[in-house]
Structure formats: C-alpha cells, structure tokens
Amino acid sequence: MIRIIAKKEFRSLVSAPSTWWMLAPMQFLFAWFYFGRIDDYLQVQAQLTQLDNAPGATIAIVSPVCSVLALMLMMLIPLYTMRLIAEERRNRTWVLLLTAPVSAAHIVLGKFIGLMLLIALIVACCATMLFTLLLGTHADVGLMLANILGMLLLAASYAALGLYFSALNRQPVIAAASALGVSFALWLIELTASDTRGFLRAISPNSHFQTLNAGMVSSADLIYFALFIVTLLWLTIRRLNDERCRAS
C-alpha cells in the first residue's frame, strides 16, 4: 500500500508543470554556482600549490556548492510538502484516502517516499554535474558521496518537517510558510549559536549536515537524522490517527 501511494505521489509531482518550473531555474542556479566555484578555484590554483597541505579541488568546489544546494532544498521542499496533505484537504481529495482501507502510517510513509523519490532525482542530477570533476582531476569520491548522503538526509529531514506541518494545517500556504519558517529558524540557530552553546547547534539539521559536507560521516550525525525524521513522521501519523479516530 505504501508503494502504491508513493508511486502515485511521485507521478503526480513529476507530471505537474509547476515542478519543472521550479526545478529548471534551480538546476540553472546550481550550474551557475558550480562553474563559478570552478572558475574561482582555477584562479587561485597556482597559489594553492605553494601551500603545505593545500585544500584539494573537491573540498574547494564540491563542499560549497553542496551547501548552496542544501539551502535551495530548504526553500523548495515546503512548496512540495504543502501539496501532500494540506492541498489534498483543500481540494477535497483527502476523503478518498480517509475512506480507503489504508492506515495513517501507509499514507504518511507513501507520501514521504513519493517526495523522496523526486528529491533523489534532483540530487542525482546535481551529483551527475559534480562527478564531471572526475573528467579533469583526481577528485575525492568519498567526499562527494558524503555530501550526496548529507543532502539526501537533510532533504529528508525538511520533507518530514514539511509533511508534519502539512498535516497540521488546512491551508497549503500556511503549511508551506510554517515549514519554511521553522526550517529557516533551525538554519539561523546553526549560524548564530556561539561555540559555548553547542546544544543549540545540536538541534539544527544544518549543523549535522556540515560534518558530512566536510567529508566526515559520523554515526552521531546519522543517528540524529534518523531520530529527527522518524520522530516527525511518527508525529504526523499520530496527528492523522487522532483526526481519524477521535472526534474533536
């Protein structure tokens, strides 16, 4: 049942013109940043060779570019998650799922996986661009893979957060604005928290992405992402179950 809902969501997302209108400029911007970073690197490459332990092409190009993509995903994902539940309620198609023999867990996981398939496609397109570095230099494939994993986990966190707000609200715009607001607040926490306030930094998905962005895969970060995603999906399932089983 999860597969059926995920497949339908993915097909709906891919067949919507708005998806391509959003993705095309995003790919363009990503390519712009990517070639910009390559250009910057080529300009300072001669000076870098004189340094001891100089940063390689991969960390100088891939890491900043992936940070930019993470920021773009943060802004883009709430626009998709608002469709998943809040828009179905507004369009009155939600009743089809409510009266079908499917559980809230099936619905939530199906929708989450459907969106993740689209996000995986976006990340795959960007990753393909990054791998073109291999054509010109000995790039650090491990660092690239860590970044791809980081982007997927970060995007999954934003998707779970957006899905929760989509379940809380009946208006898609409010769902998207709430999810974006909280994602943005978490990002600001990571930016502004001082070193003495490490706990603040620890609650932001972005700070855990930074570790992967630098090429380090730590089990603590993976556990954080897993907990963040599972907790929000569980809260969404609970919210829908409350709605379906308890009269307000």
Next chain:
Amino acid sequence: MNPPVTLSAQNLVRHRDHRLVVDNVSLELRRGEVLGLLGHNGAGKSTTLQMLTGALPPQSGQIQVCGFDLLHQPLQAKACIGFLPEHPPLYRDMRVDDFLLFAARLHRIPSAKLAAALELSKQRCGLQEYGKKIIGTLSKGYQQRVGIAQAIIHNPAVVVLDEPTVGLDPAQIRDIRTLIRELGNGSSVILSTHLLNEVESICDRVIILQKGRLIYSGSSAEMLTNGNMEEAFLLITEQSSPETTR
C-alpha cells in the same frame, strides 16, 4: 429469511462548531436494499454519510460494516464500503484510467483483476470512451460519473452516495438511477438526495432527518400512501418541526 445486515449504525452523535448536527441517529441496511436519506439542507445527511464511511469519526455511537466495527477494525470495515461524497474526490490532473486504477489498488484489488474491474466500472458508468481523458477537462456530469466509478470499482458490499445525480443532465440521471438500481441487486446502497422522484423510483426504504434527528423510517411504499412523495415528505417534516408540535 431476511437478507443479512451489511451496515448498522447505533446512536450516532456529532457536533460541529458547538452545534449538534447529528443527534442519536440509528439505522440499519440489509443486502440488496436501496435506502434513501432525505432531509432539508443542513439536516445532517452529509455528516451522517461521512460518519458511516469513516471520513468523520462520530463523537459517540457505533458503526458496523459487514460485521466489522468501523472504529476498531477500520481497514476491514472500509474495504466493504464505496463512497461518493458530495464533492467527488478526484485528482483533476490524472487520467480517468490512472485514477480508477489508483482507487482500485487502494481498495486492494489484486493486480490480475485490475483490468477487468476497470473495464466493468467504466462500462457501468458509461466511461468507456473517456479512459484517456484528463479528469479536469471533463464536464461536471462526467466527473460525477468518475466519482461513482471509483466508489464501485472494488464491488463493495455497501455503496454510499451523497447526492449522486447532482449536475447531471436528464439522460445521465436516468442512466445513474438504472445503475443504482442494478447495484442494489448485489450490494446495499444508501443515498442522500433532494430529488423526491428519485427516491420514489429507486429506493426500497426511506429515512428522513430533520435538524440532526431521525424523524421517519419506513418503506417508500408506506410514504406513498400519504399521496405523492413530495406531499408525504412535507407532511412528515412539518409535523415533526418544533414550531408545529409546540
């Protein structure tokens, strides 16, 4: 011997915005029966139907569908129901075939039987020529047909239709009434409507709601003993209105 009970609701209560919308309503539906749900606007018809299908939980009361408790065994109970709400739940950007197949899969029809179920539901609703059309481009009448097709594609034991003939032209209304009568041969059908001649022509039994309360339950033939359906409906609703009884 009486046919088995397929849908049973006991003492349903539901408030909306601190207003009592459904007040202690009980009803029963047997296999092969077509039950008409009548009432003025705001009488609680749609709310009652939503509760019977699991779209809205009741604040108190019990619902059993084919022997399964809707609140405690929702998956088994919902598998026996097909529901067309007041606003058909259609994904306007999908093709008719894709949408109906999605509805069929949601109702756990095995892959091997999908094609046959799709063809049968399209044929019953007169949609054979419209499989490749995008739902959003269809007229209101055909969208209503797609809504009915999704409600019957899994051949449910109980079909719940909320104003199924709204927005249809006279020929379509005739076809849908024939379909409902046909559905009543194998399944149980409960439908809400404002068209009293519809009740007269297709319903075996009638219940009337007024301000959330059930004020009449009987066969449509019994109702017709008071003259025509319209007169009988007005007589019953006026007799039980608080202004009259005071």
